[in-house]
Amino acid sequence: MSGPQTPHAEYLHASKYRATGESFEEGMNRVASPLTDNRAEFLAFREPLLGMRFLPGGRIQAAVGSPKQVTPYNCFVSGEIHDSFIDGHGSIMKRATQAAQTMRLGGGIGYDFSSLRPRGATIKKLGSVSSGPVAFMGIFDAICKCIASSGHRRGAQMGILRVDHPDIEEFIHAKQNDDRLTGFNLSIGVTDEFMIAVRDDQPFRLRWKNEVYATVNARALWEKIMRSTWDWAEPGVIFVDRINDLNNLWYCELIAATNPCGEQPLPPYGACLLGSFNLVKYLRFEDDGWNFDWDLFRKDIPLAVRAMDRVIDVATYPMYEQEQEAHNKRRMGLGVTGLANAGETLGHPYGSDGFLNFEMGVFMCLRDEAYRASALLAQERGSFPLFDRDKYLTGKFISTLPEDIRQLIMAHGIRNSHLLSVAPTGTISLTADNVSSGIEPVFSTRVRRTVQTFEGPQEFVLEDYAHAAHGVEPRAAETVTAMEHLRVLALAQQYVDSSVSKTCTVSDDMEWEDFKQLYSTAWELGCKGLTTFNPSGKRMGIIKKEEEESSCRIDSITGRKECD
Secondary structure, X not given: XXXXXXXXXXXXXXXXXXXXXXXHHHHHHHHHHHHOOOHHHHHHHHHHHHOOOEEEOHHHHHHOOOOOOOOXXXXXXXXXXXXXXXXXXOOHHHHHHHHHHHHHOOOEEEEEHHHOOOOOOEEOOOOEEOOOHHHHHHHHHHHHHHHHOOOOOOOOEEEEEEOOOOOHHHHHHOOOOOOOOOOEEEEEEEOHHHHHHHHHXXXXXXXXXXXXXXXXXXXXXXXXXXXXXXXXXOOEEEEHHHHHHOOOOOOOOOOOEEOOOOOOEEOOOXXXXXXXXXXXXXXXXXXXXEEEOHHHHHHHHHHHHHHHHHHHHHOOOOOHHHHHHHHXXXXXXXXXXXXXXXXXXXXXXXXXXXXXXXXXXHHHHHHHHHHHHHHHHHHHHOOOOOOOHHHHHOOOOHHHOOHHHHHHHHHHOOOOOOOEOEOOOHHHHHHOOOOOOOOOOEOOOEEEEEEEEXXXXXXXXXXXXXXXXXXXXXXXXXXXXXXXXXXXXXXXHHOOOOXXXXXXXXXXXXXXXXXXXXXXXXXXXXXXXXXEEOOOXXXXXXXXXXXXXXXXXXXXXXXXEEEO
């Protein structure tokens, strides 16, 4: 059997990723053909596509081989925003125009607003004062909403402000509402300096460029961040020094922002292709029960690396600078989905020691085979242009690779600067018959949705894949402890060169000090970021929990979901 097997999955895949009347097989042929060099390679790569073992990002499935002018890239980061409203290439309004170009072609985009002077700072040229970064974010928010209403994929944005920016408190409170900056996810760029000040109860300076605007109590500021995160699930936290310290391209780029979901820390104009291996499709039932087909998994990884590398060359880019950035570094982000379904079908409850051992095996295999394939591809096609053998091999993440793979890189170079990323995989997981998303636990075994289609409302009952196919009773997200969530995240991050998108659900009765310690522990464990969600928080007034009888509508034009 090939393609989605449930009515909702088939409808969603057809409406989002295929042309009118195009079958699933025709769509996969369309995707595979431009990404392979010959008939044998085409047939080899088409097999995991038809079997839904490998799920290219939704933008790739919609764009590659299509006459539509859309980009196969899910995510971008803006060029540096200069502290000028309209003057110069990097002005606020120029970046806003570029953001519109990017979102119009289907790409989400992240920004670092830390380069903008704080609210009230003097603008000598005009004899006035600045409105500050939070106010200017409103321009980008309005553009995002216009793109959403213009008939294309709904815009997605990430706004980041460094923790040492003088306007950080205004930023913390910016989304403590249900109607402002709704086109943004927000995260704070937290530095090691700040975390050490919190740990040691030291004062902390808020500064812009070389001027200190205020000195604050680090623990008091941390308390405000934590309170907002507890109540509103925002802002999230990214550990910017950790990101740069472990960056494979530490020698030629500085990262200050991420894509909208946080799994891709990227430099200015950075872009990344996403694709996920659907782990449930590697399960095999044998005499001794369910097993994982490691040989097939290893066989598929090089096929995906080769094809994803080819996407970089055939892609449509919203901007020339994004194209140059992509070609110079040839980033991709291979990850997984269905981890919870696969692990629990094998008999390992989510978050248990057995589950973590399985997860470690998956990510170790993915890391090693992806890097091996990219090094061998460099022998054939050449290394990415900014590859510097001596500097690249001394990178901290590269130093964790097995010696035989490091020797391959030494001998042949490497085709792609980065290869791994764990995305949320929300929609592509739904199209694969509702497998568990990314590395998240199962939210609910069964939900009922009413979807507004062009033909009128249709009701779909969505059952968790492993529950429907194998009778597995999963651990629901709300029953997984916060520390178990964090252990799953931290383990994945050890083997991923970019970052990991994961939400840690916390319970309303969690001790406050334990909640704050969760973030400190994430920093100590080497995570590059952390997002938590409290189902009893104030954000639940906006995001409704989808109980079995909930009614949801998906606008067939914008893709926006609303639930009763």
